[in-house]
Amino acid sequence: MNYKGYIGKILTVDLSTGKTGSLPLSDAQAERFIGGRGLAVEMLYERLPAGTGPFDEANDLLILTGPAAGTPFPTGSRIAAATVSPLTGTLTTGYMGGHFAPELKFAGWDGILISGRAEKPVTLIIKDSAVRLVDASPLWGLDTQETQAALEKQLGHDVKTMCIGPAGENLVRYAAIAHEQHLVGRGGTGAVMGHKNLKAICVRGTGAVEVAAGPDLFLSRMREMQLTVQQDPIALRFRQIGTASGIPKKNKIGALPARNFQRGCFDYAEAYGGDPIKALIQRYESCAQCPISCGSAIQFEYNGETVVSERIEHESHWSLGPLCDIGDLKATLKANDTCDRLGMDTVSAGVSIAFAMEAYQNGLIGDGDLDGLDLNWGSAETLDSLLGRIARREGLGDLLAEGVRIAANRLGGGSDHYAMHVKGLEFPAFEPRAFTGMGLNFATASRGADHNRAFTIAAEYYGILGNLDRFEHDGKPEMVKDLQDFSAVIDSIVACMFTIDFSTDVELFAEAINRITGMSVDKAEYYRIGERINNMERLFNLRWGFTYKDDVLPGRIREEPAASAGEQAVALDVSAMLDRYYQLRGWDERGVPTPERLAALGLEAMGEAL
């Protein structure tokens, strides 16, 4: 590896045999895919037989850094986890902050490739080049915080740990991987880790990261970037109020999905804004090399218990609150903590519960299935109990642990109409009928309804750039494609998607890549890399049997006008936007990348394999 920022090798761990080794990371891989998300799709496309299932022994789990991990580039020290998703069957790549990525880099690794399956629960312990697997049976069953505490006691404070909780152990399809108070929430990477009987990964590194630019120039420029981010007024908002303040704003325009997307308004929206939560903050927390410090710990009383947890953010706040018509703030906060401890995606969990509430209203789930639960809209007291049952796959929890797509298939009765997912990934907190660009993004993002693939909301909500109207379709295919390509490289650097809100432009990211690695990436090359990654993910999905017929929104969105949207309450049909989007992407009318487009991106060989 001639580029700096990288170590040049991936640790390989075969859990079936217990053997460890290393794979080289090449200059070509770094140039073409950067790291993180890009490297994940390149490696898994090459390695996995077509159609490999999430719980097949052939499925790999990749833990990957990017070139900025361990450097002072602001927000660039996050970690990615990638695998075939148990929830969607697509490739899923998720991310989290904290301090794992730099430690792995300091240990001398760009990432970890985990293959096979251990016979019994194990913990992977990495100390620089010393790698071992140890029995994790005493940890099996512990929640994510208990697991980390136990390993810290055993291995010391300097060791960084990622782990699964009971949800991952029980193969809940949206189980998460946790590290500190962060989670790789979406897509079910925790379930794959659980299926492999891998309870935790611990790493301690004593090395360093080299960068290409001379130290004085590099550090002074990184300092400038850090200050730019730190002094941006948005940083203050993230730190003090968090992202929950978006809930009252969306409610005001009738774009806050409630009652499983039946409604666009929620009676308790003001109580679910940022200010009530701000009052509970005990301390602020930061990820490695991040000046935003958007994390914080809150403390509150719930049912006689003092709860200390990570401050809730927008998605979790919505999915465990307004979406289920729950207006008990403390119940929502407790449920968020419960999901984190059990190791479960709050979004998929909340959407699955909302689905269950509607199915119950429609008589598809009977009183006999509830075993004491209350599935009426707004029943806050049900949340914690039902989340526990999902994590343990008990009773109704076993059905909901499958996610809404499978749950709807099993229940029948037309429930697929309101199973709010795309490609199996449950909807996040944005109403496509009120933000049509986000609707197109949901339909086309490779792993399903993922708002972070193209965060169109600010541009659509304010509508002052390019005369965008959030209900109209004009300009949306162009905006979605550009944002998807922009975001793909952020995900491959493994920087924080919050940087989009700082108007952090392409030139700054390209400069960071160049100063760290010694590459010469300009704006055009940046977007080309992003386009390449999106096309690789498309090829992956096509090889795994997905087609253009999967680029579709649920029946509720396609056929029901949005409630509470006033005069512009319309359903959303993305077909016309999709045609234009495929055209922009250089795909044919069936959404298949053309040989010409693949050749332009240097992907001819991958296209031939397809």
Added chain:
Amino acid sequence: MQIVLRYTAPLVDFTGKRSETVDVPEGASVEDVVRRLAELYDSRLLKVFYNEAHEFEPMFMVTRNGQVTEAYHEPLAGGDEVALVAGFAGG
């Protein structure tokens, strides 16, 4: 008097700047400053600061000298820093 304005996305993209100093009459309020911006740039800006009843209701969070404010009609002081912070950051 001079007021320092700080922008966040998408106003950074709209104005092409992260911050600037604008001249406004003594005693100008936040609303007056916004109207001045609309003169300097584009009247389309006003649609994100006024509701359908033409009342001043910003779609941005407004801070004055680092503190969140809703006192949009209170006179500012020379040298005040006013930030217009997007309400839809993150997700």
